Amino acid sequence: MEDFKEGSTNQRRSRSGEIASADSGKNIDKVVIDNAVCATTTLVKVDSERKDGILLEVVQVLTELDLSIQKAYIxxxxxxxxxxxxxxxxxxxxxxDEAVILHIEKSLGAADETVGSSRGVDDATVLELSGTDRPGLLSDVFAVxxxxxxLVVKTKVxxxxxxxxxxxxxEEEGSGDRIEDLNKVRLIETRLRNVVRGATASVSFSSSSFRGTDxxxxxxxxxSAIRDYERLAVVSTASDSSVSIQNWEERAYSIVNVHCSDRPKLLFDTxxxxxxxxxxxxxxxxxxxxxxxxxxxxxxxxxxGTISSEAEKQRVIHCLQSxxxxxxxxxxxLELISADPHRRLLLEAxxxxxxxxxxxTMAEVSGKDDTEANVFYVTDASGSPADPKTIGAIIDRIGAGNLRVSEDRVERTGPMQSGSLGVESSAAGAGLFYLGGLVKRNLYNLGLIRSCS
Incomplete structure (x- = not known):
């Protein structure tokens, strides 16, 4: 492993040479983190031998650090x-934050066994639950x-x-042990299958822990397994996302264009x-x-091969939109903000x-000993905004010191950069006007050629 090169705070930092990860077998040859080139963003440059899943691996590391990817060239x-x-x-x-920079370097390059292994819930039993949604389902699951x-340790819905x-x-209430009694496991599965109605309901147990974007x-x-990309008649199909696909036969590529509202973790999801x-x-x-x-x-x-049929094309579009x-x-x-090691407040809420x-509609329950708030997004039973009087009554019942209304915490103090892409080219025909030069533009943006003309 070659020495780590370091300059001033705003100068280029790089880790070069063959760097293998002991836990995943990855081999990223060069990682450069640069705060000098761009006035508003930090550049993370990665050079590596191409292998399956390498892009997802890089995006996952950046996403787990709660970083927003404003631009990327791949x-x-x-x-x-x-x-x-x-x-x-x-x-x-x-x-x-120097710690964030070091974490990126270690996660993408160094053979550091502590990276990626310090997250999660140790020795807990993870229950997987999927099926048809209905009002009150989460409450019924917790009650069972x-x-x-x-005892509920963590939850993501x-x-x-x-x-x-x-x-x-x-985990087992009282002892904190994993649930290993097979009779109890079967009883939990039976009871929960009665709660999650519908032919698609499924319950299974896993020994894996909660690990960030994993x-x-x-x-x-x-x-995807319960085909949520297939629209139900009772569900509105309104969406601000646009996905288009066309084939570039000359280069044997299918070209996917996605236009939608920006949000955290968007690139990871697509x-x-x-x-x-x-x-x-x-x-x-x-x-x-x-x-x-x-x-x-x-x-x-x-x-x-490229996308070869209209059915395949529509499936990809619907899966990306989902x-x-x-x-x-x-x-x-809504945020449940009180410490609740015995989960009594969680059940009541x-x-x-x-x-x-x-x-x-979405929930994330943090560890029972964590100080982070438990987050719930709620609507009325029809999916419309909840009545403010109803919310007020719920807060009065749970306690204003325990439950509060909170806006999404997406803070932005730095300037947003406008890009130079032809962003209005969502139509299939219009996109081909500039698509032929994308490879050259990528190489130019990567600094590997002097001109993209």
């Missing part, structure tokens, strides 16, 4: 992967677990298109969706302008939501 034709990512922190500023003397996917980490990727897969559908991203350009995000990917199927929409919460954000006719 090229991986041939045997080499090259990517440039313009990132900011959650306030929209360049990365100034409490009745069976299972997504809903979309009338479906629900949840990961619930539980949890999110698993929720994506759970949602790359995750394409990867899990067995498509390989060879080139890509990512840009954000104001509150809008624009993503363009040049893809092939893992077998080397991946975008799943994490975009609907409703009012979710029961009160149910009794007042509220639906939980």
């Amino acid at each position: 090229s991986s034709d041939g045997r080499w992967f090259m990517g440039v990512f313009h990132v900011t922190d959650r306030r929209g500023c360049k990365i100034a 677990l409490a009745d069976l003397h299972c 997504w809903t979309h298109n009338g479906r629900v996917a949840a990961l619930v980490s539980v 949890t999110d990727r698993h929720l994506h897969r759970m949602m 790359v995750c969706a394409l990867t899990d559908m067995n498509y390989v991203i060879f080139h890509g350009t990512i840009n954000t302008i104001g509150e809008r995000a624009y993503q363009e990917f040049f893809i092939r199927h893992a077998d080397g 991946a975008i929409e799943r994490r975009a919460p609907a409703g009012l954000r 979710t029961r009160t939501f149910r009794e007042n006719g509220l639906s939980v």
Whole structure:
């Protein structure tokens, strides 16, 4: 391993040479973190031998650090992967925290066994629950677990298109041990299958723990498995996302364009969706302008082919739209902020939501000993905004010191950069005007050629 080169705070930092990770076998040859080139973003440049999943691996590391990817240029034709990512922190500023910079370097380059292994819930049983959503479902799940003397450690719940996917980490009440009694496991499964109605309901146990974006990727897969990309008649199909696909026969690529509202973790979700559908991203350009995000990917199927039928095209479009929409919460954000090691307040809050006719559209329950708030997004039973009087009555019942209304905490203090992409080219024909030069533009932006003309 070559020495780590370090200059002043705003100068280029790089880690070069072959660097292997002991836990994943990855081999990223060069990572450069640069605060000098761009006035408003930190550049993270990655050069590596091309391998399956390398783009998702890089995006996952940046996403887990709560960084926003404002721009990116990706090229991986041939045997080499090259990517440039313009990132900011959650306030929209360049990365100034030395610990974050070191974590990026270690996660992408160094063989440090502590990276990625310090997260999660040790020795907990993780319950996977998916099926048809309905008002009061989360309250009923928690009530069943409490009745069976299972203590909820962590929970993450997504809903979309009338479906629900949840990961619930539980332990034996009192002892804190994993649930290993097979008779109790069967009883939990039976009781919860009665709670989650519908032919798609499924319950399974896993010994894996909550691990950052690993949890999110698993929720994506759970949602796809219950086909949430198929619209239910009772669910509105309104969406501000636009996905278009066209084939570039000359270069044997399918070109995917995504236009939608920008939000945290958006790139992770779209790359995750394409990867899990067995498509390989060879080139890509990512840009954000104001509150809008624009993503363009040049893809092939893992077998080397392009998207070959209208049915396949529509499936990819619907799956990408679903991946975008799943994490975009609907409703009012409520935070349960009191320490609650025995989960009594959690049970009372979710029961009160149910009794007042509220639906939980997304939820994240932090560790029972954590100081972070437990977050719930709620609507009325029809999916419309909840009545303020109802919310007020719920807060009075739970206690204003325990439950509060909170806006999404997406802070932006730094300036947003406008990009230079042809962002209005969502139509299939218009896109081809500039698509032929994307490879050259990527190489130019990566600093590998002097001109993209």
